[in-house]
Amino acid sequence: MTLRKKVLIIMGITFFGLISILYFTSRNVLLESLNHIEEENISQDVKRTLNIFSNELVKLDELTSDWASWDDTYEFIVDNNKKYIEANLVDDTLTALKLNFIIFVNLSGQIVFCKGFDLHNEEEIPIPEDLVKEHLFRNSPLIRHESTESSTNGLLLLPERILLIASRPILTSKDEGPIRGALIFGRYLDDAEINRLAKIIHLPLTVSRFNDSQISSDFQTARSYLSKNGSIFIRPLSEKSIAGYALLRDIYGNPALLLRVEKPRVVYQQGKTTIYYFVLFLIGACLASCIVAMLSIEKQVLSRLANIGKTVSTIATTGSLSERISVGGKDELSRLGKNINEMFEKLDKTQKELRATEKKYRELVENANSIILRIDINGRITFFNEFAQTFFGYSADEILGSNVADTIIQEKDSSGANFMTVIEDMKRHREPYTNFESENIRRNGEHVWI
Structure with a gap:
């Protein structure tokens, strides 16, 4: 794997980890805060709705009180006169008051008058039997009032209906007694009423x-x-x-x-959208940073390393130690290039000195008035100086690569010694052969001891 790929992988993993940490941290922190804000908001809305219900009951109670504390009502609960009914308890009255029923009850618990009304169809309907049978008993909180300030209002559940109901003691217009009975106003909490309340809270x-x-x-x-x-x-x-x-x-x-x-969940959705754009921004910023960093690393490190590697590879291929690495700057890579150049310079100098020494040695060997030759471990001649060529009568081209035993030395000399055996012994023991004489043959067949 190249250094560029390693750098890209490391940067990619780093930026991915950074984005993941920031995403999950921001998501947990931000959404948790937004959830808390949402809960506070919906809690306020619920409280507002409860207040609206309470206000509706308060209005109903106040309306009931206005009618219950009235001299005409105070007289009607006793004499049940028709003029009161004809003047006040008509359909238009219930429509204007938005009431579904009115019930007048005397102190004995008897219903003096009652009227039910369908506000949607604008027609008279019966009072619910369950209301009369189960909730208008003698000691019911809807009938029994212990004082002139007594009031009962709230919800009442019937098998088929939900009621908003209010009851007040029947008094004089001066809110004085004695109490002569109870006046009950009611409104059905039906779909239409619920929709009306929903419009209020929006x-x-x-x-x-x-x-x-x-x-x-x-x-x-x-x-x-x-x-x-x-x-x-x-x-x-x-x-x-x-x-x-x-x-x-x-x-x-x-x-x-x-x-x-x-x-x-407007706040929550806005939070998610914010996080989404935040992550996109992070990705864009990280990509931009990655590109800038990669270009910087490419320019400051990788390309310079590649240049060093290319120059070293060229020198290794050509063997030319005169080549030099060109690395600008004053950082570690420039010092590395300088050190490599110094190493090449020393190697070049050493090589030149070695070549000069080798040239002198070769000239010395070639011009020496002595036989100088070199053979390998198999007995083949690898070097034959000019004096040896003249002495034995062979040129270098003729003799080099030939086996010494087949050309200038007999395999067995006149004393019976086997030269190849001597060669094998030389491989193991060199000291005894520092000074060694052997019988040699010149090209013209002359035997000489050297």
């Missing part, structure tokens, strides 16, 4: 009965939490929406409704 609003066995899984989770812990529960529904839940109790203090407010 968010989707869903209401479900607390004991409904068919509610969705998110309501089940919220019910489990709200039954044990607090008044508000928050959970993301998806990547795009979050919901806040609250528990509403009825006039008896029992869990009645689960309320859900949904909200788009």
